[in-house]
Amino acid sequence: MDMIVNPTPRLNGKIGALSSKNYTTRYLLVAALAEGTSTVYYPAHSEDSDAMRRCIQDLGATLIEDDEKATITGFGKHPLDVQELNVGNAGAVLRFLMGIATLCPDVTFVNTYPDSLGKRPHDDLIEALGQLGVEVEHNDGRLPITIRGGKPTGGKIKVSGEVSSQYLSALLFLTPLLEQDSEIEVLGDLKSKVVIGQTLEVLEQAGIIVHASPDYMTFSVPGRQSYKAQDYTVQGDYPGSAAILAAAAVTQSDVVVERLSVASKQGERAIVDVLQMMGVPLTHENDIVHVKGNGRLKAIEFDGDAATDAVLAMVAAAVFAEGTSRFYNVENLRYKECDRITDYLAELRKAGANVEERQAEIIVHGRPEGVEGGVEINAHYDHRVIMALSIVGLRAAQPITIKDAHHVAKSYPQYFEHLEALGAQVKWI
Structure with missing residues (x-):
């Protein structure tokens, strides 16, 4: 389905932030890796988190869910001997489960999104799993991927952090279950270190001991550990809320977003x-962000590595800022559902934005007067691109049509519903 985003000068209202996709997938996984029953309160519902739900059940976990919580009885370190797993278009779920699949004799991850996840490389994780004594059959580092494991060893493991931190997270979830202790060394510049902090936070809550160096470049993981079955509560999601907040920033607005933890x-x-x-009038108190936008923004420079999934929304806001903004250290955006630098900026130019790209930078020459719009743009099946382009549509002179906008459901199924509730003029076609 396509989405028409009409110019919308004003947004008003209150919404609750979606539950965090990143925390939901991690909590579901550690619950499945525990022996016993865990409860995850307020789990996110999206294509990514649903992929984790589906796959952990395929691997032997039981899951019962109501409107408030998911109750999971785990399989511990003994997943079922499954032949095939389908993660859909969920890259993080694929990578986390590639690690866990080494506990199975022979598992094939199928390729159901050849134009998106099917194009993404996983060589660094494949190489790291080979150091555990696991045989991996693959298509030049891409799906379909078959893992022949059963008895992975621990020991010394080296993994590159240059492309994604998800490879390291996969090893951190797996290695506590192995018979041997493990020493993990990260090669190169580790991307998205803050996300490794989330993985370590969840592991600690699950009773797992990991000794990490302050720079997250070396890890000592004792083997023969067990995940504890217990209760978890999912916090509100900043990556999805970033688009809502940016939309409020570029319009005349009085918008409140609840459940965004200050800490x-x-x-x-x-x-x-x-x-x-950028000069946007807002407050953030008691886990509530209140934006009183006036549509006026100032240019900034920002290191985007620690906030990867919010950079596209920031760029969309900068399209309307006074001056030139620069977002640097963002090369890992190229290795997502699409190339979030080249592909995204090409669509922004169609809408009338003045943007430039470098290998690891996005440069935005702001147009406070707005952009022309009046075009059909391709979001490349990427949920973050869809949300970011919708922000630009709110300030365009003419409507923007976003192709295949239903792929926003990968992380935020209610996104356009929430925008509409705040007064955005949007329409499915």
Whole structure:
């Protein structure tokens, strides 16, 4: 389905933030890796988190869910001997489960999204799993991927952090279950270190001991550990809320978003600081962000590595800022559902934005007067691109049509419903 985003000068209202996709997938996984019954309160419902739900059940977990919680009885360190797993288009779920699948004799991850996840490389994780004595059959580092494991060993493991931190997270979830102790060394510049902090936070809550160096470049993981069955509560999601907050920032607005923890370890919490740096009137108290936008923004420079999933929304806001903004250290955006630098900026140009790209930078020459719009743009099946393009549509002179906008459901199924509740003029076609 396509979405028409009409110019919308004013947004008003209150919404509750979606539950965090990143924390939900991690909590579901550690609950499945425990022997016993765990409860996850307020889990996110999206294509990614649903992929984790589906796969842990395929691997032997039982899951019962109501409107408030998911109750999971785990399989511990003994997943079922499954032949095939389908993660849909969920890259993090794939990578986390590639680690866990080494406990199975022979598992194939199928390729159901050849134009998106099917194009993404996983070589660094494949190489690391090979160091555990696991045989991996793959298509030049891409799906379909078959893992022949059963008895992975621990020991010394080296993994690159240059492309994604998800490879390291996969090893951190797996290695506590192995018979041997493990020493993990990260090679190169580790991307998205803040997300590793989230993984370590969840592991600690699950009773797992990991000794991490302060720079997250070396890890000592004792083997023969067990995940504890217990209760978890999912916090509100900053990556999805970043788009709502940016939309409020570029319009005349009085918008409240609840359930955004002031003390959150989500790197995308930086959206609040960035919008304040851009001169947007807002407060953040008692886990509530209140934006009183006036549509006036100032250009900024920002290191995007720690807030990867909010950068596209920040860029969308910068399209309307006074001056030139620069978002640097963002090369890992190229290795997501699409190339979130080249592909995204191409669509922004169609809408009338003045943007430039470098290998690891996005440069935005702001147009406070707005952009022309009046075009059909391709979001490349990428949920973050869809949300970011919708922000630009609110300030365009003419409507923007976003192709295949239903792929927003990968992380935020209610996104356009929430925008509409705040007064945005949007329409499915």
